[in-house]
Amino acid sequence: MSTYKKLLFIINPRAGIRKKDSALSDIILTFSDYGYETIVCFTRESGDASHLVAEHVDDEIDRIVCMGGDGTLNEVIAGCRDIAWDKPLGYIPAGSTNDFAASLGLPSDPAEAAERVMTGEVHRLDIGRFNGRHFVYTASCGIFTKVSYETPQKYKNLIGHFAYLLEGMKDLTNLHSMHMRISMEGHVYEDNYLLVAFCNTFSLGGVMSLDSNQVDLGDGFFEVLLISRPHDLLQLSAIVQALLEQKYDGTPHVTFCKTDHAIISCNKSPDWSLDGEHGIGRDVNEFEVVSGGVRMIY
Numbered sequence: 001m002s003t004y005k006k007l008l009f010i011i012n013p014r015a016g017i018r019k020k021d022s023a024l025s026d027i028i029l030t031f032s033d034y035g036y037e038t039i040v041c042f043t044r045e046s047g048d049a050s051h052l053v054a055e056h057v058d059d060e061i062d063r064i065v066c067m068g069g070d071g072t073l074n075e076v077i078a079g080c081r082d083i084a085w086d087k088p089l090g091y092i093p094a095g096s097t098n099d100f101a102a103s104l105g106l107p108s109d110p111a112e113a114a115e116r117v118m119t120g121e122v123h124r125l126d127i128g129r130f131n132g133r134h135f136v137y138t139a140s141c142g143i144f145t146k147v148s149y150e151t152p153q154k155y156k157n158l159i160g161h162f163a164y165l166l167e168g169m170k171d172l173t174n175l176h177s178m179h180m181r182i183s184m185e186g187h188v189y190e191d192n193y194l195l196v197a198f199c200n201t202f203s204l205g206g207v208m209s210l211d212s213n214q215v216d217l218g219d220g221f222f223e224v225l226l227i228s229r230p231h232d233l234l235q236l237s238a239i240v241q242a243l244l245e246q247k248y249d250g251t252p253h254v255t256f257c258k259t260d261h262a263i264i265s266c267n268k269s270p271d272w273s274l275d276g277e278h279g280i281g282r283d284v285n286e287f288e289v290v291s292g293g294v295r296m297i298y
Helices: 019-033 048-056 070-082 099-104 110-119 145-150 153-159 161-174 233-245
Strands: 005-011 036-042 061-068 089-093 122-130 133-135 138-142 178-184 187-199 222-228 254-259 261-266 272-274 277-279 284-297
Touching: 005 019, 005 048, 019 036, 019 110, 036 048, 036 061, 048 061, 048 070, 061 070, 061 110, 070 089, 070 099, 070 133, 070 284, 089 099, 089 110, 122 138, 233 254
Parallel strands: 005 036, 005 061, 061 089, 089 284
Antiparallel strands: 122 133, 122 284, 138 187, 138 272, 178 187, 178 261, 187 222, 222 254, 261 284, 272 277
16 A cells, blocks of 8 residues: 555646746656655646636545636636645646745746745735635736736746736826725725735735735735725825835835725626736725635645
8 A cells, every 4th residue: 555645746838937947857856755646737828726726626635736727726826715625735836926935935937836846834824805706815906907817827927027017008198097996994995096906925926025024924904905096196106115114114005904805896797816917806806815715734
């Protein structure tokens, strides 16, 4: 009888840079060295990672590892939540931006990340739920939101962060705002917003950052960033400066706070980005934190 434990390895072959291909055998060898028999599955289209979890995970699977971008991780975690699977999950980043991987301090080299999956500590981290759909680290709408899922994958793979910045500048030339009413933490925020974001990360789309001293990935809360539409170039300049310096308190047109639940109402339902993937908004939307919703190894 084999003494090997079983590991499900889900790979998105289209995500990010190509160097992961040459490292695949080294990754599987690393898993074997630590006593794991690896079941390898490849995604072919959107939603496959969740389906692969449902199809292959049973009591014999001791660990799941996924390799791809944040969207791949999103699908795997959603699949785990659907079947109430609560064993450790490892992540080998191979996408073009990998915001969440950066927040966890994961190595960019796939072989090193595989070693971290085997030797790292297990942490309980919060995840979010938006209109009943689970996500890992950010739900946002407004400027830069469409960038993550509208930038063609071939451009993301080629130039990474710069692709997001190029596409994001197109949004800045329009500055379309959304009138929203947001109820959370006993307060109501109502304005014309350029950006509404609920996040549990240190970076958003490779475009803006949050101070790591203000973010705790397992405190039961998500950070909220609201950017109101400025009335002139001076106000716009102040917003940009606040984003660059990560100093939001006291800056007009910028609201930064924490919450574990929110109701977001709007006259027109904008599209949302959930971990960089397209999410459909409603006239009335509900966000909530799933405290300790995933066990990540890093």
